[in-house]
Amino acid sequence: MTSDFVNSLIPDTALSVAGLTDYIRLLLEQDNQLRQVWVTGEVSSANHHRSGLFFTLQDPDGTAGIKCVAWNSQLAKLAQIPIPGEQLIILGSLRVYPQRGEYQLSVWQALPAGAGLQALRYQQLKNRLLSEGLFDSERKRSLPSHPQTIAVITSPTAAAWGDIQRTLKQRYPGLQVLFSPATVQGEQAPESIVKAIERVERDGRAEVLILSRGGGAVEELACFNDERVVRSLANCSIPVITGIGHQRDESLADLVADVCVHTPTAAAELVVPALAELYTQHRQRVEALQEAVLYSTQAAEHKLRVLQNRLQHLRLDRQVQQEKQRLAWKRQQLVQVTKRRSQQASQHLEMLRQKLVTLDPKAVLQRGYAVVIQENGAIARTAADLAVGDELLIQLGQGEVKVKVEEVKD
Structure with a gap:
């Protein structure tokens, strides 16, 4: 498609962007009603710049908004400084900015009209959620x-x-x-x-x-x-x-x-x-660990040297030798005491054996004595214990004899 053909399709009444914007600006800024207009709404946002205060005026239901500016030269004259959430009545004139294709209200005066509906709704919701504990730090x-x-x-x-x-x-x-x-x-x-x-x-x-x-x-x-x-x-x-x-x-x-x-x-x-921060922290931990290990090693070496010096001063070899001698002497004492007690025990045992031999009834019988045992097993000690006809058992040094009593003499 050639440029001549395209140009032939463009009507003579076509406007440039600047021309259209300028036309809109003339319509708005020369309109008698818009050159001095009262507008009521809620301030939804406000930002201070070097040249003035820029804010947005919005209907309570949020369906429409308009950008506003109060220049520094006019701020001191305002009855109410625009603050987000407040309801204001604004007096101003409409201005168009061709570079951005935007229009805004140049503010002459701002009068308070109470708290904005949106701000009230926001605060009510915030208070309700706060009472439910949704914002608690816990x-x-x-x-x-x-x-x-x-x-x-x-x-x-x-x-x-x-x-x-x-x-x-x-x-x-x-x-x-x-x-x-x-x-x-x-x-x-x-x-x-x-x-x-x-x-x-x-x-x-x-x-x-x-x-x-x-x-x-x-x-x-x-x-x-x-x-x-x-x-x-x-x-x-x-x-x-x-x-x-x-x-x-x-x-x-x-x-x-x-x-x-x-x-x-x-x-x-x-x-x-950040991985770089993690790596740095890792290197710091490694260095700290190395320092801790080095410190522990040096401390252990120092303690070892101290113990070595103490051992040298204590002469443990001499103490060990002395302890061995003491133990040998104790052993000799123990052996002597044990031998002495064993001899004493042996002598006492021999004495008891001799007493037993002396008291042994069989030894008495060997010397010619006899034991007379009655039928009931009792030993006859006197003649009065016997009667004529009793059968007795005479126990001799070697062997036994049964006899019968024919006569009893006192």
């Missing part, structure tokens, strides 16, 4: 020191996902990362985040979960204050770390998470240690 779990598998929930098209991947690869190569994509802005975001958390729990491999999103205006981060998301994080079975936004107040998701940081990169840095 519920916080510590992150695993060396996880092998982590899960990440964020938008697949967001810069946050790229930042996390890059950081994890640099710090801990080989880590298994499970990506559970979710919408992190808009009306569908809360349900999408809840489903992403459920996917991670069903999988069961992750040891820690990162919920993340890059920077954005407060109104763009409303999903992280949604009750469904907060309760899903509170009921999650694995530790959760949030890395949401940059310069902002904590969201309810941050309050319920086990750990919260302000950027996706910070979350990735916190969830895993």
Whole structure:
């Protein structure tokens, strides 16, 4: 298709981007109603810059918002400084910025109109969850020191996902990362985040979960204050770390998470240690162990030298010799005492043997005596014990004789 043909298709009334933007600017800025307009709404975010205060004014239901600026020259004249969560009545004029194709309200005056509905709803929900104990420090779990598998929930098209991947690869190569994509802005975001958390729990491999999103205006981060998301994080079975936004107040998701940081990169840095740091710590431990071993060795050697010196001074060989002599003398004493007692025992035994021989009845019989034994076995000691006709047994030195009593004489 030739350029001449293309040019022939473009109507003469076609405008350039600058021409269209300038036309819109003239329509808005020259409109009598828009040159001085009163607008009421809730401040959802506010940021101070060198040139002035930039903030967003939003309808309480969040269906529409407009960017506003109060220049430094006008700030001191405002009856109420715009603060997030407050309801204001703004007087200003509409201005168009061609370079960005945007329009914003240049603020002349700001009047207080009470607390904003969104801020009230946020505070009520926060108080209710707080009373249930969802933000208690006792519920916080510590992150695993060396996880092998982590899960990440964020938008697949967001810069946050790229930042996390890059950081994890640099710090801990080989880590298994499970990506559970979710919408992190808009009306569908809360349900999408809840489903992403459920996917991670069903999988069961992750040891820690990162919920993340890059920077954005407060109104763009409303999903992280949604009750469904907060309760899903509170009921999650694995530790959760949030890395949401940059310069902002904590969201309810941050309050319920086990750990919260302000950027996706910070979350990735916190969830895993850097291999370089681990290697440095390992080298430090090795050096400390070597120093401890060296110290123990030197201490043992010193103690050994001290003991050697003590042994030299004690002259154990002389003590051993003296102890041997003492034992030999004791042995000699013991042998002498034993011999003496044995001789005494032998002499006493011989004396007893001689007494037994002397007292032995058989020895008496050998000298010519006899023993008269009656029929009942008793020994007859007197004649009165006998009667005529008794049969007696006479026991002699050698042999026995039976006799019969014929006469008894006193």
